[in-house]
Amino acid sequence: xxxxxxxxxxxxxxxxxxxxxxxxxxxxxxxxxxxxxxxxxxxxxxxxxxxxxxxxxxxxxxxxxxxxxxxxxxxxxxxxxxxxxxxxxxxxxxxxxxxxxxxxxxxxxxxxxxxxxxxxxxxxxxxxxxxxxxxxxxxxxxxxxxxxxxxxxxxxxxxxxxxxxxxxxxxxxxxxxxxxxxxxxxxxxxxxxxxxxxxxxxxxxxxxxxxxxxxxxxxxxxxxxxxxxxxxxxxxxxxxxxxxxxxxxxxxxxxxxxxxxxxxxxxxxxxxxxxxxxxxxxxxxxxxxxxxxxxxxxxxxxxxxxxxxxxxxxxxxxxxxxxxxxxxxxx
Amino acid sequence: xxxxxxxxxxxxxxxxxxxxxxxxxxxxxxxxxxxxxxxxxxxxxxxxxxxxxxxxxxxxxxxxxxxxxxxxxxxxxxxxxxxxxxxxxxxxxxxxxxxxxxxxxxxxxxxxxxxxxxxxxxxxxxxxxxxxxxxxxxxxxxxxxxxxxxxxxxxxxxxxxxxxxxxxxxxxxxxxxxxxxxxxxxxxxxxxxxxxxxxxxxxxxxxxxxxxxxxxxxxxxxxxxxxxxxxxxxxxxxxxxxxxxxxxxxxxxxxxxxxxxxxxxxxxxxxxxxxxxxxxxxxxxxxxxxxxxxxxxxxxxxxxxxxxxxxxxxxxxxxxxxxxxxxxxxx
DNA sequence: GTGAAAGCGCTAACAG
DNA sequence: CTGTTAGCGCTTTCAC
Numbered sequence: 001x002x003x004x005x006x007x008x009x010x011x012x013x014x015x016x017x018x019x020x021x022x023x024x025x026x027x028x029x030x031x032x033x034x035x036x037x038x039x040x041x042x043x044x045x046x047x048x049x050x051x052x053x054x055x056x057x058x059x060x061x062x063x064x065x066x067x068x069x070x071x072x073x074x075x076x077x078x079x080x081x082x083x084x085x086x087x088x089x090x091x092x093x094x095x096x097x098x099x100x101x102x103x104x105x106x107x108x109x110x111x112x113x114x115x116x117x118x119x120x121x122x123x124x125x126x127x128x129x130x131x132x133x134x135x136x137x138x139x140x141x142x143x144x145x146x147x148x149x150x151x152x153x154x155x156x157x158x159x160x161x162x163x164x165x166x167x168x169x170x171x172x173x174x175x176x177x178x179x180x181x182x183x184x185x186x187x188x189x190x191x192x193x194x195x196x197x198x199x200x201x202x203x204x205x206x207x208x209x210x211x212x213x214x215x216x217x218x219x220x221x222x223x224x225x226x227x228x229x230x231x232x233x234x235x236x237x238x239x240x241x242x243x244x245x246x247x248x249x250x251x252x253x254x255x256x257x258x259x260x261x262x263x264x265x266x267x268x269x270x271x272x273x274x275x276x277x278x279x280x281x282x283x284x285x286x287x288x289x290x291x292x293x294x295x296x297x298x299x300x301x302x303x304x305x306x307x308x309x310x311x312x313x314x315x316x317x318x319x320x321x322x323x324x325x326x327x328x329x330x331x
Numbered sequence: 332x333x334x335x336x337x338x339x340x341x342x343x344x345x346x347x348x349x350x351x352x353x354x355x356x357x358x359x360x361x362x363x364x365x366x367x368x369x370x371x372x373x374x375x376x377x378x379x380x381x382x383x384x385x386x387x388x389x390x391x392x393x394x395x396x397x398x399x400x401x402x403x404x405x406x407x408x409x410x411x412x413x414x415x416x417x418x419x420x421x422x423x424x425x426x427x428x429x430x431x432x433x434x435x436x437x438x439x440x441x442x443x444x445x446x447x448x449x450x451x452x453x454x455x456x457x458x459x460x461x462x463x464x465x466x467x468x469x470x471x472x473x474x475x476x477x478x479x480x481x482x483x484x485x486x487x488x489x490x491x492x493x494x495x496x497x498x499x500x501x502x503x504x505x506x507x508x509x510x511x512x513x514x515x516x517x518x519x520x521x522x523x524x525x526x527x528x529x530x531x532x533x534x535x536x537x538x539x540x541x542x543x544x545x546x547x548x549x550x551x552x553x554x555x556x557x558x559x560x561x562x563x564x565x566x567x568x569x570x571x572x573x574x575x576x577x578x579x580x581x582x583x584x585x586x587x588x589x590x591x592x593x594x595x596x597x598x599x600x601x602x603x604x605x606x607x608x609x610x611x612x613x614x615x616x617x618x619x620x621x622x623x624x625x626x627x628x629x630x631x632x633x634x635x636x637x638x639x640x641x642x643x644x645x646x647x648x649x650x651x652x653x654x655x656x657x658x659x660x661x662x
Numbered sequence: 663g664t665g666a667a668a669g670c671g672c673t674a675a676c677a678g
Numbered sequence: 679c680t681g682t683t684a685g686c687g688c689t690t691t692c693a694c
Contacts, residue, residue: 002671013681018673026679045443049384050671053686058380068409078399090423112376219609248609278550278579278606333687344665349689359663381687384670
């Protein structure tokens, strides 16, 4: 069943049927209705491959992830997928392992026209290269934009999120507040560290470099850091972590050391992944609106897909501090 | 850059270029080499849309999941995606929410030729319908095959896995062994329950229906069940769970009740998801080879994709019992 | 071994 | 408002 068959059944031409399918207003109401009736009756669905060949589009987008080993991404992907599905786009996912060669290989898919656009969660490329890429192809960055690049992006206010969290601790009387940051997602980490330091400074607390540890995002990194903190003469009473996995490791180690987490030491993570509700104690965390991050990222991409000369923009979505047992009772 | 341009540069015809691209042996070695050289030099990649239109294939497959709310699937999807990518297939994922209407809608994509085949992780349809579907279209079931349906599938030996686990407990001296099963994945649950009951019977232990609870796969279901078990006059000393989330809930509740999990009560989960290593105590679990399940599922589908009249088959992949703190010291 | 040409299903320019 | 037609890039007869 093709457009031609429908045309025949309607005593009209393929052009008219095509117009109806594509909502072209230049079709008489009677004709349109007739065509629509036949389409419905025949359960006709236009062949996408034919259309794509003709329009020179793939109707596919690429999502570039640095790793799949992060619970954080699944929900974002759903947001992208749902929104993309609504307007007929397929979503391809690729993992770069933060390797520039792999990243470039996948980005070639844009040049090859294998995909029409790309949403990227991590780039090793320079801001000039990213800017150039975004000038030539629909491209959006999510969560980890490249500094100074001219490109659309969607993020949460990382600095503000940690700033607020830190101020909450300070107002609850904490003087020794530690931070476990990372050496991986440079952009967000930097901002989160800034938020931490600014909150301390603005409240007359000196930044103690012994209370800042940077490593990776593994469970073990969290427990190692907690161990080091607790060996200090003047250990922290609150620990802010840039991920839930780190918080988990830290809490686990604190428990081993006989501390009652939530009472003796407060701990908060980041991303509000499922694990936060399952652990004992349940883990406080800073939530990013993951599904919406995905949807908004695709919406930004769609603007570019429809007209790549449209101006780029950055969207900031609201975060939310979720308090669970690891910061209770009180802060 | 198209096949035509390449032909021109080679002083040959599009037909010959196409033959080279498709490894047609009927091309003179010299010609072939010339064409290959030019293709490499030009970094030419054939347009997939053109090919798909001509061959009437979409080169896409559909993966049908009952829910995305299960850590278990991500790794399987990677296995599918990797293998599919190797042979030029794109993977689309859809969620059915175990709703027959939604399932049917997505399966229509086969009839519409939107996708060339489907790997399904859950079906509500009757075995006749599934058999018919598989007769007409490349179709493979993974993890939860429909009983009595004529269709290719890949699974682990669910009965055997629980049987072995249960026998281990019995040999370690346990007499009161409980099982928390489910009301969702009927196929695997039934087999797992069978394995449990057979192990008991074969070892002269009477099956006590009070020690079998069926509900869903949530954390809370596990804790509720554990609470009930512990109220029994003669509570269990070992609990087998059909998922890690259930095991997590059960363990959490046991801890609340003052039990030392691993010592007072042994608990084992199923699927060996990441959470098992993060919790305290770490959770023993029965591992399925998730990545391989995905790869094998795609391989089965590929056989059907290449020739749908090829006979269907079932592949059984090995499971593995992973002991962690929740079943230690000893069993 | 090779080339010319048809045609997959669709959109869009053009003519009317 | 509607129809005719070219052509997107590719594979595959068919003829040589």
